[in-house]
Amino acid sequence: MQENGSLKLFKHGPTVEARLFALAFLALALLIVDARWSALEPVRQGISVLLYPFQRIMLAPRDGVERVKGWVDAANEMQIEKAALQRQRIELAQMATHAAQLAAENEQLRRLLNVPDIVTQPSIAVEVLFEPTSAFNHHLVFNKGSSSGIQPGMPVIDEGGVVGQIVRVTPFTAEAALITDDKLSIPVQILRNGLRLIAFGGGADGKMEVRYLTAGADIESGDELVTSGIGGLFPAGLPVAEVDSVHRDSATGFAMALASPLAHPERHRHFLVLQVDVEAARRNEEALNGQTGGRR
Amino acid sequence: MAARRVRVEVARKGAGLSSLEPIDKTPFRLAASPGFIWLTVVLVWLFSLLQWRTWQPAPDLLLLVIAYWCLNEPGRIGMVTAFCFGLLMDVHDGSLLGVHALTYTLVAYGTLVLSRRLQRFNSVVQCIHMLPVFVVAKSASRLIEGWLAGEWLGWGWLWSAILMALLWPLVDVLLQMPQRRHEEGDGGSV
Numbered sequence: 001m002q003e004n005g006s007l008k009l010f011k012h013g014p015t016v017e018a019r020l021f022a023l024a025f026l027a028l029a030l031l032i033v034d035a036r037w038s039a040l041e042p043v044r045q046g047i048s049v050l051l052y053p054f055q056r057i058m059l060a061p062r063d064g065v066e067r068v069k070g071w072v073d074a075a076n077e078m079q080i081e082k083a084a085l086q087r088q089r090i091e092l093a094q095m096a097t098h099a100a101q102l103a104a105e106n107e108q109l110r111r112l113l114n115v116p117d118i119v120t121q122p123s124i125a126v127e128v129l130f131e132p133t134s135a136f137n138h139h140l141v142f143n144k145g146s147s148s149g150i151q152p153g154m155p156v157i158d159e160g161g162v163v164g165q166i167v168r169v170t171p172f173t174a175e176a177a178l179i180t181d182d183k184l185s186i187p188v189q190i191l192r193n194g195l196r197l198i199a200f201g202g203g204a205d206g207k208m209e210v211r212y213l214t215a216g217a218d219i220e221s222g223d224e225l226v227t228s229g230i231g232g233l234f235p236a237g238l239p240v241a242e243v244d245s246v247h248r249d250s251a252t253g254f255a256m257a258l259a260s261p262l263a264h265p266e267r268h269r270h271f272l273v274l275q276v277d278v279e280a281a282r283r284n285e286e287a288l289n290g291q292t293g294g295r296r
Numbered sequence: 297m298a299a300r301r302v303r304v305e306v307a308r309k310g311a312g313l314s315s316l317e318p319i320d321k322t323p324f325r326l327a328a329s330p331g332f333i334w335l336t337v338v339l340v341w342l343f344s345l346l347q348w349r350t351w352q353p354a355p356d357l358l359l360l361v362i363a364y365w366c367l368n369e370p371g372r373i374g375m376v377t378a379f380c381f382g383l384l385m386d387v388h389d390g391s392l393l394g395v396h397a398l399t400y401t402l403v404a405y406g407t408l409v410l411s412r413r414l415q416r417f418n419s420v421v422q423c424i425h426m427l428p429v430f431v432v433a434k435s436a437s438r439l440i441e442g443w444l445a446g447e448w449l450g451w452g453w454l455w456s457a458i459l460m461a462l463l464w465p466l467v468d469v470l471l472q473m474p475q476r477r478h479e480e481g482d483g484g485s486v
């Protein structure tokens with residue numbers, strides 16, 4: 001045959017259709033695997049480590065402008081902050097005396113009931129790097145990652161209360177889902193009466209939903225929801241949301257409440273990540289699952 | 297009389313010459329330099345890392361530039377490049393891996409399939425051809441993403457596709473600029 005010896009004038013790769021099927025199949029496989037399992041996390045981490053220097057370079061002008069603005073405005077900002085702090089100090093002084101009284105009383109009661117003390121939580125201050133563009137979730141990307149000790153599952157708070165939860169970390173960045181994200185649910189209780197509930201993100205825009213309430217549940221608009229500490233990830237007593245409205249459905253016998261988050265992640269750039277013991281919480285959960293699984 | 301005849305002769309000659317002008321006056325497109333192609337793609341990619349894309353109808357400029365080079369320089373930028381840049385955008389956006397990769401691959405394929413036809417038209421007609429390509433590619437990945445997430449997030453992305461099609465002639469002018477300048481330089485020697 002002459003074909004073997006003939007000159008190759010044109011480069012013949014795989015046809016366009018073959019390449020389309022290969023790449024589209026690969027993309028679909030990635031999509032489905034990524035949506036269902038976490039097997040692709042190492043790939044994502046590798047790529048995001050490569051991306052990180054470019055992201056920082058592109059954000060450098062913005063950070064520079066903010067820094068210069070900070071310097072120029074320093075005196076003015078200090079005065080405003082000083083006034084705010086003065087006011088806060090007077091308010092807090094009143095509360096502090098009250099709190100000291102309560103703390104002493106609480107300690108005494110704890111001793112009586114043999115309840116262990118609440119430990120203070122170590123935390124890491126983080127800054128927002130950017131808000132990822134995705135219509136399907138409400139996330140924020142912070143400037144510290146697993147190299148600073150952040151792990152998936154840790155809660156994020158600001159001065160108002162719970163902001164969200166870390167869902168993904170790379171060595172230098174961490175991605176947090178806000179409490180309004182529909183994949184997040186937080187064990188809460190009503191501050192007024194201690195009723196334990198679960199608040200879910202999603203639903204209406206920027207709101208949280210409290211679902212699976214019996215129609216007679218004692219919940220009213222204006223109730224403050226705080227974390228209940230059940231589950232081990234969110235420490236007890238952090239403000240989460242305020243109930244706006246309660247919908248009671250007499251047909252199903254269930255009620256549902258809408259609540260507005262008390263934290264305002266859109267107003268701040270700095271947040272605290274609480275370094276809870278994620279491993280311990282996971283072990284507890286596994287132990288519980290193991291028990292129920294064994295019974296089956 | 298003689299002088300007049302000569303003048304007529306000259307006039308006739310002039311008319312003859314002007315009738316010899318080529319029917320197709322559009323200049324040949326020179327190949328863009330590979331450095332320029334990659335520079336534009338990387339610059340637009342870097343620009344896409346900024347925050348302006350949080351606005352949902354924002355046009356995907358990276359996709360637009362990749363589609364443009366797929367049409368004009370299919371030897372340099374093809375479906376594999378489109379796929380890789382799509383994957384980079386997926387990681388940056390924190391979306392499911394493969395959403396942008398699928399869109400970019402489909403747009404690159406659509407452009408490559410239509411390229412023979414598109415090259416006969418100017419950029420305004422091209423942009424009418426590109427609109428369905430953008431819409432189909434985006435709707436495919438939106439449908440799959442919606443199916444996996446269990447919710448449909450509306451039609452805001454259609455504006456993005458329309459804006460991209462509208463920006464096509466502008467991209468054509470901007471990315472052809474260096475090649476055009478080259479032609480003008482050559483014009484004197486012909």
